[in-house]
Amino acid sequence: MTHLTVQRSTLGNLQTNLRSMADLQTKMSSGKNVNAPSDDPAAASDMLRLRSDQRTASQFGRNATDAEAWLTTVDSALTTSLAALRRARDLTVQGGDAALGAQSREALAAEIDGVKAQLLSQANTTYLGRTVFAGTSNAGYAFDQTTYTFTGTVAGTTPPVERTVGDAVTVRVDADGAAVFGEGTTSVFALLDDIAAQLRAGGDPTGSLDELDAHKDALLTQVASVGARHNQVLTAQSTLADRQLALTTQLSAIEDVDLASIILDLQAQEVAYKGALGATAKVLQPTLLDYLR
Structure with missing residues (x-):
């Protein structure tokens, strides 16, 4: 395995950790598990169905309120x-x-x-x-x-x-x-x-x-x-x-995050990211003279 291969692998892992940490930060700041359909297509489909049911129920509710006023x-x-x-x-x-x-x-x-x-x-x-x-x-x-x-x-x-x-x-x-x-x-x-x-x-x-x-x-x-x-x-x-x-x-059960769980995951991901940074620093540390030696 060449030094370049190790370097690329380490940088790839660093980007993966950074992406995971960014996803967790997005969930924590938005309070939602699904911020885009690509996050969880099945959950996104369920959310669309539930929101449609909510709109239908809301319209029925407005109709019922109007009906009550008429009948009163x-x-x-x-x-x-x-x-x-x-x-x-x-x-x-x-x-x-x-x-x-x-x-x-x-x-x-x-x-x-x-x-x-x-x-x-x-x-x-x-x-x-x-x-x-x-x-x-x-x-x-x-x-x-x-x-x-x-x-x-x-x-x-x-x-x-x-x-x-x-x-x-x-x-x-x-x-x-x-x-x-x-x-x-x-x-x-x-x-x-x-x-x-x-x-x-x-x-x-x-x-x-x-x-x-x-x-x-x-x-x-x-x-x-x-x-x-x-x-x-x-x-x-x-x-x-x-x-x-x-x-x-x-x-709420589908789209709302468990804040305590997200905080723990984010802390663990930060530790992993710092470890990846340390590993990357060590991989990138040798100079050309070190490599030739």
Whole structure:
């Protein structure tokens, strides 16, 4: 073995030690095991998959948050409407008293009109500029203020507003206004107009109680439906939070360094590098005269 061969071998080992030490320093300074795909192609592939899953879960989470806001708005409107309709029923029962004078009947009729206006306001509730009882309609309102025409009907149905909150999990976040309040002449608004007119005419409005109860039952059905969907969204949010935590843990296990282990490895590599420097110095030390001697 010639002196040149030993020299080249020693310099090669020195470069190898220096490269290893540089890699360890990069990992320690970045805190990551994989700084480039070439560091660990299999780990890099897993990291890309996990990050993709994280982005998907984050989008589902945003959808679920939006769905919760929609359903909370719908639930609030339905609860307020139910209370108003119960008040209208009480007023209708009072109006059945034959001993009431014209002034008392007018007062009851005026309050009925106020209840109707409140119900119309709730029926036209919006969230972020979108009506929550008119499906995908962009009319800006669900019910006309005078004719009570429903704007959400498309080809005989009300297209639902939906949010995807998980893999193959879609939740409706609005409510069908026609199913809740009726529409046109069969709406609860038209019914309250009739009750107010009967009161002003001196008639007995209690004949409309069955229809009021039917509308109340429709409201109760929708409240139950919205509650079930709201619960589904809350469950999805909890599941997504657990999923995000699991993905973060898995990603950390792959890419985050064990700092204590890296420090020990780096110290060992520094010792090896210093040894390589010493060996290289000895190899390069002989002069031409030493070689000829």
